[in-house]
Amino acid sequence: MVHNVRLLAARVVLAVVAVLLALAGPAGVARAAAPEPAHAAPAAAVPKVLRVGTEGVYPPFSYHAANGSLTGYDVELIQQIGKRLGVQVQFVQTPFDSIFAALESGRIDLVANEISPTPERQAKYDLSAPYISTTGVVVVGAGNKDIRSLADIKGKRAGQSLTSNWSQVAKKAGATIVPIQDMDKAMTALAQNRVQVVVNDELAVRNYLNTTGNKQVKIVSTTDDKTDSVFAARKGSGYMPQINAQIAAMRNDGALQQLYDKYFGSKAQQQEKQAGSRSSWQIVRDNLWPMLLATLRTTIPLTAISFVLGLAIALLIALMRRSTIAIVSWLARAYISIIRGTPLLVQLFIVFYGLPQLGLKFSPFGAAILALSLNVGGYAAEVIRSAIAAVPQGQWEAAETIGMDYRTTLRRVVLPQAARIAVPPLGNTLVSLVKDTSLTSVILVADLFQKAQNAAAPTFEYMGLYTAAAAYYWVICFVLNALQGRLEKRLNRYVVR
Structure with a gap:
């Protein structure tokens, strides 16, 4: 049997080496055949499909918007520019703190999200001409009498997005930055006294106040500096001159002013107040179906595929972990240690934003499957290994005496018994995986949680929408727990007691 174990382990090593060589080969070819750097592109090379x-x-x-379509000042502006240039604009919804990582990894061609032209960004990216100017405002809780201007925020806790220029304004004024990704969440934290101040764009803050009618926060002052908003592309992209020409043309023919009036004029403020008059129940009800579709189309398939692939990885790693060949066992231990010792969120970022720099690029859904499968494999490997170890040694010996080789013994004798032992902990892994899929929204996967975030952002109805999302997750986990119970009963049917 020892000979068979070594033979199988040797085959596993050869298979792993073959996979690694296969991955390295295409990656090397991809790097060698990669197109010329972006700075080599001609000035007129605007992509036919501009990913924004x-x-x-x-x-x-x-x-x-209420119907689920993407809209907004920046969105409509770049759509009009794309129409004038004769190119198709394709939007890629990206969290702000990841938006420049997406740009650098080549997942998008342009950033359109009220980007300010800081010196650091000017040095690293191609920036367009300004298309709108605004100023910052200092926002505090309604009962706060200590902060009256930017000079008073020194030593105070400021809720800011780390990659926003307003975070730098608050930090320069002496505030302690509390990382909060979205402005609306920062306002909620301010109303709950989790932070003491928020510094942000005046237009965005006034839109928030008009829409929500929130009386728990107030604007106390503006900042001294004005800031412009620009588009950003990779350095040397070559198509900023054309975009700048269209911005100038829209300014001259009045289209830019019309767009400004649509979103920031008095009529826009009235529409914002009317939109904010919908009841919480109406907002939740209108979004139940889109959230259900996201669950059926993305969350459940993502869970199922990742779990099946993760189990296959886990079985391989568990067998390697039991190998008597030191290097094979060590590789399995290293894999398990890395997966269990690093956060899943970091693993998602490495797969989605890091691997493209090595020539390996996956779609958001593919990247999510890869990261989740590897994560499941690391945790489930120890479950399977311990379940195999729990099968009495006599079972192995009995199978060997009747002429079964290692693989046949494993397949027909050991694994069926180990499965009964492994089902409860693997069930817990599956339930955890369902909830972990919510993290994939940070790598552009349009899952259930991202739908809830999209609906909550313009309506600020966090409690109702996030509770609805939680209910969907709970229903999925409830069904899985019920199926797990039935499977356990079925596997225990022939156990001698």
């Missing part, structure tokens, strides 16, 4: 990264949760610049 935007948040989709930052009204009035980028958000989802």
